[in-house]
Amino acid sequence: MRPGRQLAVLGLIFVVLFLMVFFVGVPGKSSLAERLEPKLGLDLIGGTRVTYTATTMDGSDPPAEQLEEARQIIESRVNALGVSEAEVVVEGNRNIVISLAGENRDDLKQVGDAAQLRFRKVLKATNGAGVAPQPSVSAEPAPDASASPGASPSAGASPSGGAAVTSSPTPSGGTGGGTGGQGGGAQATATPTPTPTASAAPSATATPSAGASATPAPVSTDVAAIRTEIQKKVGDAAWAAATGLTTVADLATDPTLATTLEPFSTLDPEKEVWALDPAMQFNVPQITCAMLDARKPGSIVDESKQAVACESGGKYLLDVAKVLGTDVGSASGVLDQQRGDWVVSLDFTSEGQKKWTALTREAYNNEGSACDQTALGDGSRCRVAVVLDNQVISSPEIQAVLTGDSQITGSFTSASANELASKLRYGALPLTFVADEAQNVSATLGAEQLRAGLLAAGLGMLLVAIYAFFYYRLLGTVIFLSLILSALLTYGALVVLGRQIGFTLTLAGIAGFIVSLGVAADSFIIYFERLKDEIREGRSPRSAVGRAWTRARRTIISANAISLMAAVVLYIVSVGQVKGFAFALGLATVLDLVVVFLFRHPVMTMFARTRAFLSPRVSGLGRVVAQKPTVADTTVKPRSSRVKEA
């Protein structure tokens, strides 16, 4: 064997690991202590705490079940951020409190977003200040033949420079092509014609009767109350003018209208604007995008109502939502290989897929010319806005009837794509929440308990070492050194993983590592007991080491495979604290194998070459060895031959 080479590999692992500890992912001017600091958990060093308060439209407490459901969804989302162990609890009747290790965690701010996803057709659009012209949908050719033709508008060309929904690059080939053809056939019917409304209202001096068309379906009493308030606030003239608008008021041609509508700019965005009829929100230019964006959360959640939302300063009047977040089966953030952009890949449920296909067909054909000229894309097709809570994420033009999976593309980073995907995956919150300021929070256990944990680790190690020395004499040194080596490797790995993937060490984690001490020592016992057997059977120490290793290796690998399996299954399946623990267990097992293979075995091989190995005083094996000369050869040989054949 080449014990030297194995030790060299171990040395290399050590050097690389500790180079990473000292130099990778640390700010330039960190002190030595900072570089060596593992990321400790919430219970040990505290972290960030954010309270989310549920808001309901009527101000009453939300039902307890909905709050609990929201808690679970938020918990899933937080846990999707990494392996750091978060604590999510319901406090009182309307608060959800999230605590996470580490200070100033900005990523916690989005966790409480309702994440109500709606797909709405864009009916009308205004060109807000500084908005680029309509998207140039000179779609790049479909990347490969199997993709449905024309189904991939270029994301970069959409007005926001933002985002687009495209069909997935890998739809089922047959249907994709077929649908593309179908879409092409339907093209003739899609001739855009100016909508009647666009030409109908040049005289904006509204008459109350004209407003009738804009009066929507009955509204709830509190909305009606707020509208009455607003009417009082802006004055009857302005209200009447706004109600009479059937299209966006053209202030340039009618300056008097601007003055009449002026009071609308004084409305409170959060408390008042959301209650206005969508048509009015759209038509009154004084209601700016800034105001619309500041509407209270959940203002446009109702899928059965039209809505107004902004994208890049342009206002959109959006149709009722025909596809919802609940229609999304799964979502994941993926890197689009063709464009090198991060996208969120969507996979609809079977029911959702039907709705999505219907929506894209409607948009592609511009059925009933529902989409206003202003809202059409360059290909004269309707656009479909992807609306998350109050925000339009993207509004691509639909270039084919889409039957496969879809993607939301846009200026995503890896983190933001995955974040949106996890929100879609775990579902929308049943309630809307307002987050308070994130606050730093102190540890619950604190330094003393951390000391207790470390002391317990030291004590455990000492006990194992004493036992090893008592039972195996000098061989105990090998065990002891391996334990120290394991501890160093584990520590290094903790520091690096804490930085790279946010693995945090809680007190429970520390306890887990202490326990793994015993398990690590076990692989020694398997090996040494084997060695004892071999020597008892009359082998020279040198050959016994080799043979015992071959046999013990098999057992050690099987046994560690079980531990590793437990860790992997727990890591994949479970959530929260269990996940973090499983990670620790897996890490300890892998490091145990590394130490066994790269340290213990070569060291034993070298040790077997020394004379001390045979002395009963020095090695615990000596007691067996000492008997050897007196045991008659005749009895020894058959025993070993039996083992060989066994």
Added chain:
Amino acid sequence: MAKEGLASRLYRGDAGLNIIGRRKMWFTVALVGVLIALGSFALRGFTLGIEFTGGTEFTVPAAGRTIDQVSDAVAKGLEAVNAADVKVESAQQVGDDATGSILVKTGEVSSADSVTIKDSVAKTLSADPATISGSNVSGAWGRSVTDRAVLALLVFVAVVSLYLVIRFEWRMAVAAVVSLILDLILTAGVYSIVGFEVSPSTVIGFLTILGYALYDVVVVFDKVQENTRSITAGSGQTYAEASNLAINQTLMRSINTSLVALLPVGGLLFIGAGVFGARTLEDLGLVLFVGMALAIYSSLFFATPVLVWLKNYEPRIKVHNQRVLARRQSLANRAAETGGAEPEFSDSDHALAGSTPRVGARPTTKRPNAGNRGGRPGQAGTKRR
């Protein structure tokens, strides 16, 4: 033989304990244990910690007070309402010293008690009672975490069964998984009966036992497999005897392993419960201690007996066992005819039969070298001292 102590026989791996032979006893013990545990689950259930059940959180303005002061004040308040079993579970500070507040979590108290506690705390800290609030908080360990942990357990059992079937054979897989389940049920049973509080650390520790209990079984089975790989080729040993030998050979390792694994856990318990009162350490130490101690039983006295029981139904092994017994019978008859003189065993029979636990066969074959072996360990022992 008689001169040797059990310890030195154990050390050499031939204690000759008849474990397989008493399998009815082990099975009965296991069955009784499982019945008691299941009965306790149904009747007593578990004592769940605040992380599962939720509790009450008192918020006090920090305003220069230390966490310990506030925590002690709340503890005093709890005494005032005679809530003996409700304890202060955790205390932490939110925000900075001047404007922040200190949160103290306790077990759940009624709203009436919570008002009394608030007043008491206000008095102790000479604070305005209006600035102190008490509200109920839910458990941080949600239903979903438990559900997923149970799901993980099931997936693990499925995956590990598959692995054991491939690595060993289905009977070993069944025996190993059954012994794992026994271990888990008994551990949970101890918790239910004694009424130890179940905290997240307990659940985590419980899942650790998963890997550990099987680990031990795999080591024993590995040896059983080695001893019985070509067992049907000879006719010296029944499957049960070969398995018993394997247990005896790995007994020292099992004892060693268990001791070594229990040592750090014991340290954890000692530090956690005794010296520092660190609950996380204590909980984890306790569940591991119970689980690992029970794992000794399930891996040594349950897994292999179950395996042998299953194996004895396998036609190949059944035939083999009958052949071995028949041969032994005829040898015994011949020995009786020759007037008790030692029968002519072949060399390999010496070794094989010698290690079997059969009372009759053992002394005759072992005697030749028993003296030598007995003497040497004694000497080694003197040297050690």
